[in-house]
Amino acid sequence: MPKIKLPVKSPHIDMTPMVDLFALLLTFFMLTTSFRPQEATVIDSPSSISEKVAPDKDVITILVGKDNKVYLNFDNGADTATLIRKEVLKKIAEQYSLTFTEKEMNTFANLSSFGMPAKSLKAWINTEDSKEKELLQTGIPIDSTDNQLNLWVRFIRIQNPNAVVAIKGDADADYKAVKQVMDILQENQVNKFNLVTTLVKEEAKLEE
Amino acid sequence: MAEIIQEEGKQKGGKKKAKKFSTHIDMTPMVDLMCLLITFFMLTTAFSKPKAMDIAMPEKKDDPNAKAPEIAADRTLNILISGNDQIYYYFGAADPKKPLPELIKTDYSKDGIRKILLQRNKIVFKAVAELREKVLTGELVMADSTLDRKTKELKKSDKNAPIVLIKADEKAKYKNLVDIIDEMAITTIANYAIVDISPLELQMLGGSPVPATPPITQ
Numbered sequence: 394m395p396k397i398k399l400p401v402k403s404p405h406i407d408m409t410p411m412v413d414l415f416a417l418l419l420t421f422f423m424l425t426t427s428f429r430p431q432e433a434t435v436i437d438s439p440s441s442i443s444e445k446v447a448p449d450k451d452v453i454t455i456l457v458g459k460d461n462k463v464y465l466n467f468d469n470g471a472d473t474a475t476l477i478r479k480e481v482l483k484k485i486a487e488q489y490s491l492t493f494t495e496k497e498m499n500t501f502a503n504l505s506s507f508g509m510p511a512k513s514l515k516a517w518i519n520t521e522d523s524k525e526k527e528l529l530q531t532g533i534p535i536d537s538t539d540n541q542l543n544l545w546v547r548f549i550r551i552q553n554p555n556a557v558v559a560i561k562g563d564a565d566a567d568y569k570a571v572k573q574v575m576d577i578l579q580e581n582q583v584n585k586f587n588l589v590t591t592l593v594k595e596e597a598k599l600e601e
Numbered sequence: 602m603a604e605i606i607q608e609e610g611k612q613k614g615g616k617k618k619a620k621k622f623s624t625h626i627d628m629t630p631m632v633d634l635m636c637l638l639i640t641f642f643m644l645t646t647a648f649s650k651p652k653a654m655d656i657a658m659p660e661k662k663d664d665p666n667a668k669a670p671e672i673a674a675d676r677t678l679n680i681l682i683s684g685n686d687q688i689y690y691y692f693g694a695a696d697p698k699k700p701l702p703e704l705i706k707t708d709y710s711k712d713g714i715r716k717i718l719l720q721r722n723k724i725v726f727k728a729v730a731e732l733r734e735k736v737l738t739g740e741l742v743m744a745d746s747t748l749d750r751k752t753k754e755l756k757k758s759d760k761n762a763p764i765v766l767i768k769a770d771e772k773a774k775y776k777n778l779v780d781i782i783d784e785m786a787i788t789t790i791a792n793y794a795i796v797d798i799s800p801l802e803l804q805m806l807g808g809s810p811v812p813a814t815p816p817i818t819q
Contacts, residue, residue: 425646444652572769
């Protein structure tokens with residue numbers, strides 16, 4: 394019987410198609426990625442059926458954390474970093490007789506959400522250590538004796554009257570705190586706002 | 602998967618042959634790197650963009666003498682939200698001069714408050730559901746904006762649709778509020794408002810509300 398000769402196979406696998414696929418996937422992910430904005434605290438928003446996408450520019454975001462601390466972020470689209478944040482900070486500094494150097498203002502312009510009384514802003518801007526930064530985030534005071542959120546909202550709205558307000562509350566935040574924020578907004582003639590939620594499909598059926 | 606370079610057999614006759622270079626490039630490190638990058642991007646991508654629900658609050662008036670708008674009591678459904686995910690409702694208005702309306706306890710499940718809201722808002726809900734069904738099956742073709750407008754018209758059409766007043770006390774959580782506003786969207790209720798809770802209602806909450814009763818069937 395003639396022996397069947399098996400061709401000697403090289404142990405080498407052609408990886409080209411795999412590499413092609415990987416390259417494609419990689420490009421896809423790189424192009425579609427929108428990084429989550431860094432937030433001062435972790436907010437677990439409640440769910441709703443709303444399919445409206447939350448605004449991402451010309452927006453004042455008020456975050457209410459689990460511990461009822463209030464944080465603020467404002468975004469104006471293109472000129473956020475160069476203009477708005479600096480202008481608003483200047484106004485706040487004036488109000489509380491604080492002084493910020495040009496460098497500090499630039500640093501502030503590039504940061505995102507913050508939540509502390511105006512007097513600890515400077516320390517927060519100048520700290521590099523993220524742990525210390527976190528410790529300084531004690532929430533923006535909203536009580537009637539020292540209502541700093543009110544001032545912030547007012548100054549931002551003077552700079553950008555078109556800004557919409559989005560409230561991003563944690564599911565476990567107290568209604569009382571959110572209500573207080575809403576009252577402050579209404580004092581500033583903001584009667585319409587967005588509540589940020591995550592989408593969960595749900596449907597109702599009418600029983601006959 | 603390093604490439605195994607096979608040693609060539611003993612060269613014959615001591616003749617030196619030029620080494621044949623393989624046309625293969627070892628792609629393993631590149632693949633490794635790509636794997637890593639893909640994993641990184643997959644994990645950091647935020648696919649679900651945050652959504653938002655619109656909410657409009659009644660304008661605050663400075664005039665202390667301004668009267669609250671009169672609301673037909675027979676159309677009113679009051680929802681009281683309290684701590685520990687407790688939720689109560691009553692119909693009509695609470696008037697200190699009259700006997701207090703019955704406060705009924707319910708829950709956030711779909712057999713709880715939703716059932717009551719649906720029952721009250723039957724006509725509008727049916728009409729809106731029919732319209733949406735028609736659009737879904739392709740019987741009616743319209744743009745999203747037109748659909749929105751038509752839905753709004755339908756919501757306004759029923760003159761007996763309920764008016765829901767949402768009242769939360771201090772113990773309520775933010776989640777409860779969002780859940781209730783969401784129920785309004787699910788059951789297509791057009792008229793609802795978030796209102797401050799009155800002392801009388803707080804008293805009703807503090808008292809002993811009627812334990813859970815099956816929803817009234819009409």
